[in-house]
Amino acid sequence: MSIKLYVEGGGDSKALTTDCRRGFRKFFEKAGLAGRMPRIRACGDRRNAYDDFKTALKNGGEVPILLVDAEDPFTAGSSWEHLRNRVGDGWDRPDGASNDHCHLMVQVMESWFLADRSALESFYGQGFQPSALPPNPRLEQVRKADVLRGLARATRSLKTKKKPYRKGSDSFEILGRIDPSRVESVAPSAKLLLDVLRAGGPTS
Template identity: 45%
Template sequence: MRVYVEGGGASRRAQEPLREGFSKLFEKVLGACARPKIIACGSRNEAFADFKRALKSHPDALCILLVDSEEPVKPAISTWGHVSRREGDQWPRPDGVRDEQLHLMVQAMEAWLVADAESLAAYYKQGFRKDALPRQKNVELIAKKDLYEALERATRESKTKGKYAKYHGFELIGLVDPNRVRAASVHAARFFDTLMDHAAAGPP
């Protein structure tokens, strides 16, 4: 498996923390099973372009695209339906690509972070305000703007890390409990299930 992830910046050096964070998350999801290769791609359009190129250059691999949804996903719509209709994307599904090859972080990666307040508290330590996080148990219903604002409020008095910054998210994605994320996001659960279904048994 090869997972093409939105985010991480424009250079390989800038992308390394995101790759490392997702590697730690996948280790917790998959245990002793083989883990996918993670490719951080920068912008969402660059991620889609990299994914399309990989379909041709790695025809024997299961290539998976993981991007933010940017906005709510309608219950009756598929992931490919969402990105094909969304203004700013309008991505057509490549020929032969299955539903399981596109997954969404709804509405942004930060939704997966706020699903695990305990890990955030352990990271930010003194000054972290857990009560400033959204109380919505279904994190997919929290607007992207509200996610950022809640994280800023919860962390701005942290004596250890200071207020939330994007690079914190790259570290935190490797620290969150995937079971808590799974319980708070049906799209995260779908993604983790796809990884588990296709992971080969044995050491990574």
């Protein structure tokens, strides 16, 4: 039975949705999942991702997995507990869903970029300032605002045709360039997701 990943991201445009799927596909291929790739559904906002996941879980016929940003610090418990307790979400774990069915990009997808600064430097080129990025090696403790602010500062004085970082197509192009092994070495949440996919789907 195939795995289908319901991902927060992609926005409302067809082009950005395509970029989102492509970026995740490249990331997963480099993580060793070529030949057993999950199908990727770019759902736009996080609530859409949750609702689409619930529908797929209820209908059966595939193995759905939810992947959304944590948005806030993730301290203890399961991803479902975090999403139930987080103000603005309040999502219950659907019947039939295990802990392996839900994963978090802690605290935001761009946090993963910080694990592979060489990929950022290669993408942005001359004028990129890696020293402006948050120094904390424990990615899951870096606040979302600090991640996005650091990327904006690191790219504000570029001497190339690249523009300063902003969410959009650049986000997913960078995602497709970073090294998954570097990400999972410093982000346990990312390692958990990749381990579940490598194992062929949820087991708990």
